[in-house]
Amino acid sequence: MRAWIGRGIVFGLLAFIILGPLANLALWAAAEQWYFPHKLPVVYGTKFWEQVFKPRGDALVSLVTSVWIALATVAASLALAVPAGYALARLKLPWRTAILLAFLLPQAFPSLAVYINIARIFYEFRLNGTMTGVIMVHTVHGLVFAVWITAAAFAAVERDLELAARNLGASGLRTFLTVSLPLAAPGILASAIFVFLESLDEFTGTFFVGVPDVITLPLLMFTASIAGNYQIAAITALVLLVPSVVFMLIIERFLKADVLSKVGA
Amino acid sequence: MQDRGRLGVLLVAPALAAVLVLFIYPLGYSLVTAFQAKGGGFTLGNFAKAFEFYSVDIGFTLVIIVVSTLLIALASVAIGGYLTLGENPLAVAVLRWLYRWPLFIPFVVAAQCMRTFLAKNGLMNNTFVSLGILDVDQTIGFLDWRGIIITFVWKQTPFVALLVAGAMASLDRSTIEAARNLGAGRLRILFEILVPQVMPTLVVGLILSFVTMMSVLSVPLMISGESPTMMTVDMAFRINNYGDYGTANALGFISYLMTATCAWFYLKRQIR
Numbered sequence: 001m002r003a004w005i006g007r008g009i010v011f012g013l014l015a016f017i018i019l020g021p022l023a024n025l026a027l028w029a030a031a032e033q034w035y036f037p038h039k040l041p042v043v044y045g046t047k048f049w050e051q052v053f054k055p056r057g058d059a060l061v062s063l064v065t066s067v068w069i070a071l072a073t074v075a076a077s078l079a080l081a082v083p084a085g086y087a088l089a090r091l092k093l094p095w096r097t098a099i100l101l102a103f104l105l106p107q108a109f110p111s112l113a114v115y116i117n118i119a120r121i122f123y124e125f126r127l128n129g130t131m132t133g134v135i136m137v138h139t140v141h142g143l144v145f146a147v148w149i150t151a152a153a154f155a156a157v158e159r160d161l162e163l164a165a166r167n168l169g170a171s172g173l174r175t176f177l178t179v180s181l182p183l184a185a186p187g188i189l190a191s192a193i194f195v196f197l198e199s200l201d202e203f204t205g206t207f208f209v210g211v212p213d214v215i216t217l218p219l220l221m222f223t224a225s226i227a228g229n230y231q232i233a234a235i236t237a238l239v240l241l242v243p244s245v246v247f248m249l250i251i252e253r254f255l256k257a258d259v260l261s262k263v264g265a
Numbered sequence: 266m267q268d269r270g271r272l273g274v275l276l277v278a279p280a281l282a283a284v285l286v287l288f289i290y291p292l293g294y295s296l297v298t299a300f301q302a303k304g305g306g307f308t309l310g311n312f313a314k315a316f317e318f319y320s321v322d323i324g325f326t327l328v329i330i331v332v333s334t335l336l337i338a339l340a341s342v343a344i345g346g347y348l349t350l351g352e353n354p355l356a357v358a359v360l361r362w363l364y365r366w367p368l369f370i371p372f373v374v375a376a377q378c379m380r381t382f383l384a385k386n387g388l389m390n391n392t393f394v395s396l397g398i399l400d401v402d403q404t405i406g407f408l409d410w411r412g413i414i415i416t417f418v419w420k421q422t423p424f425v426a427l428l429v430a431g432a433m434a435s436l437d438r439s440t441i442e443a444a445r446n447l448g449a450g451r452l453r454i455l456f457e458i459l460v461p462q463v464m465p466t467l468v469v470g471l472i473l474s475f476v477t478m479m480s481v482l483s484v485p486l487m488i489s490g491e492s493p494t495m496m497t498v499d500m501a502f503r504i505n506n507y508g509d510y511g512t513a514n515a516l517g518f519i520s521y522l523m524t525a526t527c528a529w530f531y532l533k534r535q536i537r
Contacts, residue, residue: 007356011363016392018366021378021419022389037401039391080283083276091273099277106288107473110480110524112497113517116504117291117298140287147280201371204482204497208504218373218483225377234381237374239527244369249444 025241028234048231059236062220069131069216070199073138077146077195080139085150086180100151102145111141112204117216119208129213137205142195149194149259152181153187156259187259193247200243311515318499318512323519325493329410330478330523333417334471340418341426342467346455349433350441368423375420375486383407383415383488412488413495417478425470432466433459436528469529476524496520 028034031041032048052059087093088100106114118137119128127133156178165175181188203218210216215223217240225233302308316323344364351357367375382388385406393399407415436459444454460467485495497518503513 003353011356011359014360015363017419019383020388020392021375022366024382025374025378027388036386039395080280084280087273087276087441090483093273093277099281102281102284105284105292108476108524108528109292110476110497110517110520112480112482112500113295113520114288114291115297116510116513116517118287118502119504120510121294123292133486136287140283143284143505151307197369201373203371203373204480207482207501214276218371221373221377224489225380225482233377237377240371240374244371244374245366247371248365 022241025234025237028230029238031231041261048235052232052235058215058220059217059232059239062215062217062236063213063239065131065216066200066216069134069138069214070196072131072135073142073199074192076135076139076193077142078150078188078192081143081150081191082181083113084147086154086176086190088147088151089154090180094182103147106141107144115205115208118205122209128209129211131214134206134214134216137209138199138202141202141205142198145194145198146191149191150184150188152259153184153191156187157183190251190259197247199242201240288533295514295517299510299518303511311511312518314512315519319496319516321493322496322499323516325410326479326496326520327523329413329417329495330475331463333414333421333478334475336414336418337422337425337474338467338471340422341429341470342455342460344422344426345429345433345450345463346459347461348430349436350451350454364426365423367420368427370420371421372481375416375481376484379412379416379419380408380487383412410488410493413485416484416488416532417481420484421474421478425467425474428466428470431462432463434463472524472527472531475527479520479524 029040029048030044032043032045034041051057054060088096093099115137122128122133127136161183162175162179165179166172170178201218203214203222206214206216206219207222210219217236220239221233221236224230225235299311300307300308300309338497344360347360348357351360370378383406384390385404385408389404390399390404390406394401394404406412441454444458449457480497482497482501485498486501496519500513500516503509503516
């Protein structure tokens with residue numbers, strides 16, 4: 001019994017620290033008026049929700065922009081990562097470790113300092129403020145997840161199954177399309193989700209490369225927050241939160257231990 | 266066999282080219298610009314200017330990141346340790362459910378949560394006042410460098426704890442049981458048996474966190490945009506207000522050096 005009182009206090013405090021800021025966000029999203037010295041919102045309502053989700057409103061436009069960019073980023077990353085991942089898992093490659101590490105580089109350097117220079121280079125190619133420019137930046141940043149997880153997924157496919165297909169007379173390409181690719185699909189899907197989330201949540205790169213025309217949801221949220229529109233910021237933040245929390249809850253279903261143990265190997 | 270090798274290179278080439286053009290080239294560009302005067306030619310003037318204007322922020326950046334990293338290490342070892350050694354299955358299950366919430370939450374969202382939670386009249390202080398722990402005029406806001414540390418620790422601990430807990434779970438239980446039978450307490454088992462064995466995983470997680478925190482712009486901008494703040498804010502300011510790439514890249518170079526030092530300590534450990 002005494003142990004539970006101690007645990008209750010520790011867990012209560014932990015829950016307050018972890019969930020408090022999130023509860024706070026939810027309160028702001030539901031509040032119509034909330035001012036000092038009231039400890040909880042004075043008026044609750046959906047006025048700001050209607051404002052955020054009104055047809056052709058800023059938020060809806062940004063949401064569509066963000067989702068398009070994220071989908072295009074996933075497509076570009078997979079187009080680059082599936083062949084690269086397969087080669088890293090199955091084919092003879094010179095400097096294999098160095099190549100694996102090369103994809104880690106964009107996550108290994110403080111990226112802000114690189115983004116400001118990408119923005120400067122993009123300026124000369126008229127890529128600043130374009131979706132293409134933003135998609136390119138997001139793709140390179142997400143490539144480490146795409147390549148590493150895809151390579152691990154291909155490595156986890158049983159080699160015997162591929163050899164059996166070859167013995168039965170299937171060509172290399174056919175074996176890849178009908179055996180290796182379907183078996184690696186859950187891992188590839190996991191990497192796609194990672195890249196999608198990474199792109200959806202990305203702030204710094206878009207902040208420098210996307211301005212002034214490409215306004216994704218994180219940028220819209222930031223602008224609302226700086227301007228003091230906490231309700232609008234909170235509602236946009238909740239929209240961004242949904243995919244993140246869903247993935248946090250289901251990550252283990254996609255990323256099985258046999259794939260996870262081969263990541264980066 | 267020769268053909269298969271060539272095919273492999275061919276398949277990897279597009280992805281590698283993307284990293285080369287969109288990351289390595291701009292990285293090199295930033296290194297060169299940091300040492301370049303306005304008209305071209307070598308100079309250390311950018312660094313002189315960076316230190317003259319921003320030495321306080323450079324110091325604060327280092328303090329914020331180092332303190333955050335240490336707190337993240339402590340918290341994730343505590344969480345991983347409890348998940349591995351906890352005796353009550355229900356309490357372990359509750360912690361396992363609870364600690365992961367901030368894992369995939371974007372930094373911008375975390376910053377927005379904290380911006381209203383930690384303010385002088387935010388939910389945190391309101392709760393303390395309601396519970397009678399604090400008086401209304403005793404409350405203080407944390408929207409300064411302390412707020413940045415709190416946000417970083419809140420956001421990054423689950424990531425490192427996930428790695429550490431995973432590594433601890435895959436360890437051989439027999440040494441733990443043996444130590445327990447010999448009468449070692451749980452704290453002793455944690456620090457003398459578990460932590461040394463998961464050290465590589467812990468350090469990798471911490472380095473990745475360190476680099477991530479080093480490049481986050483939204484958190485310092487939203488929690489504490491005024492000095493003392495972090496170098497990322499100063500870099501954005503030099504670019505957006507003055508188009509001053511020289512000083513911004515000099516600050517960038519200093520941030521590379523900080524992460525490189527951190528990585529060097531890690532590599533030195535690995536080689537030894």
